[in-house]
Amino acid sequence: MSRFKYTHAGGVLTEEQRQFYEDNGYIIIRNNVNHGLLDEVRQKFIDICDGKVDPGFMTVMKDPSLKNKGVKGEYLINKIQDWLYDEVLFKYAIDKPVIDIISSIIGPNITAANSMLINKPPDSDPGASLHPLHQDLHYFPFRPAGKIAASWTAMERVDEKNGCLYVIPGSHKGQLYPHSYPKGYKNQLYHGVYGLDHLPKVNVVMEKGDTVFFHPILLHGSGPNYTKGFRKAISVHYADSNCYFIDVKGTTQENISQEVEKIAAKRGVAGISFENVWKTKSRLVTGTPGNFQNFDSHL
Numbered sequence: 001m002s003r004f005k006y007t008h009a010g011g012v013l014t015e016e017q018r019q020f021y022e023d024n025g026y027i028i029i030r031n032n033v034n035h036g037l038l039d040e041v042r043q044k045f046i047d048i049c050d051g052k053v054d055p056g057f058m059t060v061m062k063d064p065s066l067k068n069k070g071v072k073g074e075y076l077i078n079k080i081q082d083w084l085y086d087e088v089l090f091k092y093a094i095d096k097p098v099i100d101i102i103s104s105i106i107g108p109n110i111t112a113a114n115s116m117l118i119n120k121p122p123d124s125d126p127g128a129s130l131h132p133l134h135q136d137l138h139y140f141p142f143r144p145a146g147k148i149a150a151s152w153t154a155m156e157r158v159d160e161k162n163g164c165l166y167v168i169p170g171s172h173k174g175q176l177y178p179h180s181y182p183k184g185y186k187n188q189l190y191h192g193v194y195g196l197d198h199l200p201k202v203n204v205v206m207e208k209g210d211t212v213f214f215h216p217i218l219l220h221g222s223g224p225n226y227t228k229g230f231r232k233a234i235s236v237h238y239a240d241s242n243c244y245f246i247d248v249k250g251t252t253q254e255n256i257s258q259e260v261e262k263i264a265a266k267r268g269v270a271g272i273s274f275e276n277v278w279k280t281k282s283r284l285v286t287g288t289p290g291n292f293q294n295f296d297s298h299l
């Protein structure tokens with residue numbers, strides 16, 4: 001039997017890199033994404049922020065501490081989500097250096113499920129620009145967890161000063177914890193896990209173009225941006241297209257499913273289930289279609 005449980009054989013990761021991911025639940029690949037692509041993606045983000053491009057189906061989120069401060073555009077918008085049907089941003093989701101590593105983790109049949117471009121603007125209240133400790137699996141009604149992985153690429157240098165990611169190595173081997181809203185600023189959909197502050201964290205300092213890949217049970221978060229610059233990163237969660245969907249009713253994920261269904265209703269798609277929200281916003285990247293592709297209602 002293979003000693004590897006969290007990675008897929010035959011891919012580009014070396015034995016040593018696979019072992020690191022198996023032990024820690026993440027791996028950083030330096031200088032992974034071409035700067036030209038990141039600049040193109042940044043310009044598209046700015047055009048959406050400035051109202052030059054209709055965001056359509058995308059979710060555009062504002063920093064709650066800056067909403068009434070008279071700032072606009074990329075000085076206000078802290079996240080654009082659900083952009084897999086934008087052909088410029090989608091270039092990141094299908095970028096070969098990203099997909100090569102993803103297939104070394106989850107295998108060859110890949111669906112991009114979640115997509116985010118996360119911006120921490122300057123002058124945000126620290127309580128609003130941090131992202132609390134959380135596990136991404138909380139948001140996902142599909143399994144198994146080992147067939148899901150995130151890619152998160154720094155669009156500029158990220159460190160402790162501008163709000164880099166931090167991770168709790170090895171936590172991917174544990175359980176999915178209950179998540180709730182933090183006290184203080186309510187960033188739409190930023191749920192957190194509380195009571196685990198004693199666990200040792202590692203700051204993930206990265207240069208532009210570096211990518212960190214991680215498991216959806218890995219506990220992680222990010223700090224505030226204390227600088228006068230921006231902190232931008234682009235991230236996609238990929239799943240094996242054959243992942244199966246679970247009913248989250250009665251589980252710790254029921255709160256997020258209700259929240260997501262409520263947001264969908266507000267946006268004019270009343271009655272859509274949590275499962276079908278995910279199927280609608282996902283997009284096949286490569287390989288054989290599976291359970292994400294059996295619902296045909298792309299909006």
Ligand SMILES: O=C(O)CCC(=O)C(=O)O
Pocket residue numbers: 116118131136163165220221222233
């Ligand atoms: O980019 C960040 O600050 C945190 C992103 C993150 O952990 C998430 O959205 O799940």
